[in-house]
Amino acid sequence: MSRIRTTGSAIALLLALVVLAFAFTGCGSGSKPAPTGGTYKIGAVLSTSNQSAPLGQPEQNALLLLEKQINAKGGINGNKVKFIIEDDASDPASATVAINKLITQDKVLAVIGSSSTGATLAMVPTAEKDKVTLVCCAAGTKITDPVNPYIFRTPPTDSMALTKVLEYLKNNLKVTKVAVLHDANAFGTGGADELVAKAPSYGITVVSRQQYNSTDTDMTAQLTKIQQANPQALVVWGTNPGPSSIAKNMQTLGMKIPYIGSHGIANQSFISLAGPAANGVVFPGGRLLIPSTIPAGSPWATAVADFSKAYQAEYNAPINSFAAHGYDAGNIILDAIKTAGADPAAIRDQVEKTKDFAGVDGVYTYTTKDHNGLTTNDLIMIKIDNGKWVEAK
């Protein structure tokens, strides 16, 4: 009996501590000293540590770069610009604490963030209650659906990416039967639900729907099950490393059907993880990933070229989608402040009036009915060809 009790209590303790570990990871963050007068303070809550750090870190880099660029040009309306950046440690509860701190303590004019859908949704009630504009860098469809007067976003939504995938399946691959294999997390499940719901209107049947866990090693069991349903293409909805294991497993099994990924694999990490198995994989992504697909000479093309050059000079790294989300969010708020000044209510109205604003991710137009700004035209389908990205035709 003593063994039962010890092992039982050990497990209870283990679970309790796992929960605690998640709850307490990095609540604190370096709060900056309160700036003096003549400074526009804009808050940002980003996931610069833990699992969403690959998103939050480039977003933070982009904002710091933007702050430097604007202040070097003399700021806005004669005022300096200061981004006060808080880390939510990829944790929704910490995100709520952070936005409260920014609004009540730092008295920021508007807030950017967060990087992931979960953390962003956690901040929505606070932004709404305190009537502060929140421009997020997260792609979850439900953040802006239904439209909340105070919540805007810069990235293309998961829905737009999914629509792009369906258009590609119908118009380019001309298939009618697909299978979906998705991560069991919110991103993967949400994408798969939407795919299943929207597919019929594109004349596509989802013949098999399977899932995997983010940390799974081997997806061959799911793939063999999918093979039996004879789909003409496989849609994989998840973020690294799962999709790279799937690409490798498909190669091992000799599966030849087209592999369509999500925008979650629009990064070099997927190519280095999957190696040669990445070749032929197609996924939706922003046009900035292949700048030659942006109309030459357009303000958008200029924005991408300028940002790319400055980012490379500052961080010695190429730009990515996340840096673009952060940079665009900062620029949209600053553009509104130019007209609205230091008045949070006027800033909100001004952000909503943003029209044909050439950012890095695309050309933004917000309306009272649309707080997404971008459209599916800002996305392209990208194919991995010998470890390089090319536009999928």
Place this chain on the structure above:
Amino acid sequence: MQGDSRQKVILAATAVFVVAVLAVTLILKGSIGMQWILSGIVVGSIYTLVAMGFSIIYSSTRAINLAQGEFTMVGGMLMYTFTVQAKLPLWVGFLLAVLIVMILGAVFERAAIHPLKNPNMITIIIITIGFSIALRAAAKWIWGSNPVPARAFTGLAKSGKEIPVKIFGASLSPQSLWIVGLAALAVILVFIFFNKTMLGKGMRAAAENRDAASLVGVSYSTTSLIAWTMAAGLGAAAGAVIGPIQAAVFDVGTMLGLKGFAAAILGGLGSTQGAVAGGLILGILESVVAGGFSSGYKDALAFLILILVLLIRPEGLLGKPEAVKV
């Protein structure tokens, strides 16, 4: 005596169940069933390696090390550093990764476990949870939060593509064979160590009764140090060999550790054979459930089994019930 006959019944029932699952899978699904079973054996071998780490420490010191999954993670990370970044030969990188993690395990034991005046299971569990958080944070700081790629040991074509191995109509990546082979080798070595060598037998004795063992010259202190070092080495070896299949990332150890722990409890904590049985049963069942029923139930399975075992037979399939001390 009653315990003995009950164990026989449970063992027989488990054996019948496993054989039935295998037979039904093969008969109904043929080569696809074979694919599930072989994939399950590969995953099960990984669980076995992690489970053995739990077992070695438990059987020698009656402690549970909840940083076992993190040893695996660090092993995978070091393998990446040595073979992909530093471009050392595979076997050098492998040995270095295992050696460094063994040193890490030994230093941890000396620094945090050895000084305990009154080591009991709960204290040690809490210390190891702290250690696991520290290892995850350190790994994220050193290697970042993106998964790191690893190079397959063998079986790559000139283009860099893996050449699958065909077994009874099922396809496996060549790395899978390395994983199963390494697990088999580790099982044999650990079994010989604990059952055939004086040191190994002494270590088991020390766990049973540390005062009596020290009277006959087996020091608990040495036992504990060796057990932690061995468990760290096994964990690192697992991490180094699974890299090409499952990319290492700072938080990969948590789930691996939990699954390995479930396997160890299923087979019987402290028993090498138990770790093998628990790991393989869990791996195969997960794979068959994911393929034959729904992939959604797969992860619930490990924890369902864990709860069932704790309710029905807390000492596990092959573990020995602990005598109740009055």
